[in-house]
Amino acid sequence: MSAETIEQRIQRAQALRLKRMIWGFANHGCTALAVAGLYMGGFLPLAPMMVFFASSILIGTLQVLILQFGINLRFRDPSMTMAQIVWPVLPSLYAMFFVALPQGRILFLLLAAGGLMFGTLALNRRQMLTIAWFFWLGYLGLVLLLTWKKPDHVYWPLEAVTLFAYGSVLSIIAYLGSFISHLRQELGARNRELKHANLELVELATRDPLTSLPNRRTVMEQFEREVARSDRQSAGPKALGISVLDIDHFKRINDTYGHQAGDEILRKVSRTIEAAIRKGDYIGRIGGEEFLIIFPETTPDMTVPAAERIRRAVEALRFDALPEGYQVTVSQGVALHHAGEPLESTFKRADEALYQAKNSGRNQVLAA
Ligand SMILES: Nc1nc2c(ncn2[C@@H]2O[C@H](COP(=O)(O)OP(=O)(O)OP(=O)(O)O)[C@@H](O)[C@H]2O)c(=O)[nH]1
Numbered sequence: 337m338s339a340e341t342i343e344q345r346i347q348r349a350q351a352l353r354l355k356r357m358i359w360g361f362a363n364h365g366c367t368a369l370a371v372a373g374l375y376m377g378g379f380l381p382l383a384p385m386m387v388f389f390a391s392s393i394l395i396g397t398l399q400v401l402i403l404q405f406g407i408n409l410r411f412r413d414p415s416m417t418m419a420q421i422v423w424p425v426l427p428s429l430y431a432m433f434f435v436a437l438p439q440g441r442i443l444f445l446l447l448a449a450g451g452l453m454f455g456t457l458a459l460n461r462r463q464m465l466t467i468a469w470f471f472w473l474g475y476l477g478l479v480l481l482l483t484w485k486k487p488d489h490v491y492w493p494l495e496a497v498t499l500f501a502y503g504s505v506l507s508i509i510a511y512l513g514s515f516i517s518h519l520r521q522e523l524g525a526r527n528r529e530l531k532h533a534n535l536e537l538v539e540l541a542t543r544d545p546l547t548s549l550p551n552r553r554t555v556m557e558q559f560e561r562e563v564a565r566s567d568r569q570s571a572g573p574k575a576l577g578i579s580v581l582d583i584d585h586f587k588r589i590n591d592t593y594g595h596q597a598g599d600e601i602l603r604k605v606s607r608t609i610e611a612a613i614r615k616g617d618y619i620g621r622i623g624g625e626e627f628l629i630i631f632p633e634t635t636p637d638m639t640v641p642a643a644e645r646i647r648r649a650v651e652a653l654r655f656d657a658l659p660e661g662y663q664v665t666v667s668q669g670v671a672l673h674h675a676g677e678p679l680e681s682t683f684k685r686a687d688e689a690l691y692q693a694k695n696s697g698r699n700q701v702l703a704a
Pocket residue numbers: 546582583584585586587588590594595596597598599602623624625694698
């Protein structure tokens with residue numbers, strides 16, 4: 337699984353925000369078409385229509401610029417959800433003032449309610465209700481202003497019913513929308529938890545918990561892959577080498593100094609081997625105090641010296657849990673994979689060499 341950098345994550349989020357902004361523009365574009373329709377039908381004069389279009393373009397451009405320059409990243413809600421719903425309604429409110437017919441104004445209300453649906457993407461109930469109230473009060477203010485300035489454009493019995501119906505629709509959208517938004521957030525949180533749990537499961541299935549090294553299954557799978565690769569490149573000068581490594585007299589250490597001391601040794605020896613091998617070499621814990629080291633693309637005369645380097649590095653270690661001067665040593669059996677040879681056979685040869693190393697006094701590397 338490739339880890340995404342913070343920069344990439346920000347870019348992905350900004351791209352998604354731009355996409356949603358374009359949806360918002362599409363929604364506002366419908367209002368703009370309706371405005372053009374009202375103008376062509378003779379319900380709206382030219383000047384307010386022009387103001388509507390100019391202010392809509394200005395607001396839209398401002399939103400895109402804020403996003404393009406990353407200014408939104410400094411906001412508490414970088415998606416600017418509330419602003420994106422509220423801002424486009426302002427030119428509509430202005431244009432509605434000039435629409436003579438009440439039916440014409442209802443058309444704006446419908447489209448503004450559609451805009452509120454965008455809140456389901458991010459807003460909570462309080463925010464959704466705030467916007468709903470803003471829309472409703474905006475319309476009430478408009479009707480009151482019209483009553484004052486152009487009383488012949490207002491028919492109050494119809495406006496009262498409109499205000500009631502509009503308030504109901506906005507409330508339903510706010511409640512249902514915030515419910516959907518909450519579900520979306522819950523789902524996002526569950527997804528993140530699941531991803532985390534999956535990573536932990538992979539870790540548990542592939543790593544040895546004590547040393548954090550790849551476990552037997554994982555290192556053997558790697559061995560299998562390396563054998564296949566080595567067989568494919570059998571004509572070349574490079575070879576695949578392995579070392580089966582075992583800590584000497586580990587039972588005695590455990591019995592004398594305790595299991596915890598044994599565990600500390602296992603961890604420190606693991607780190608030491610990891611540090612001693614080349615980048616591209618591979619190590620895994622295949623048993624209690626037994627490890628498999630894979631040396632891919634090595635040369636026949638390099639494998640034993642590499643194993644020797646590990647042996648010396650372990651021998652030089654000192655442990656807090658052991659008496660001063662106590663040396664922990666390892667024995668190793670090294671084998672080179674022969675082209676076409678079964679993996680088990682290469683492993684067996686290395687294991688037999690390890691057996692020989694143990695029988696020949698331990699703390700040594702023997703090649704098969
Ligand atoms: N502390 C600790 N001990 C372990 C762990 N896994 C296996 N062991 C112990 O490792 C010891 C291995 O003992 P043996 O197989 O007899 O080998 P040895 O004592 O190292 O003897 P040689 O290999 O012949 O040098 C056993 O006592 C196991 O209990 C572990 O995770 N932690």
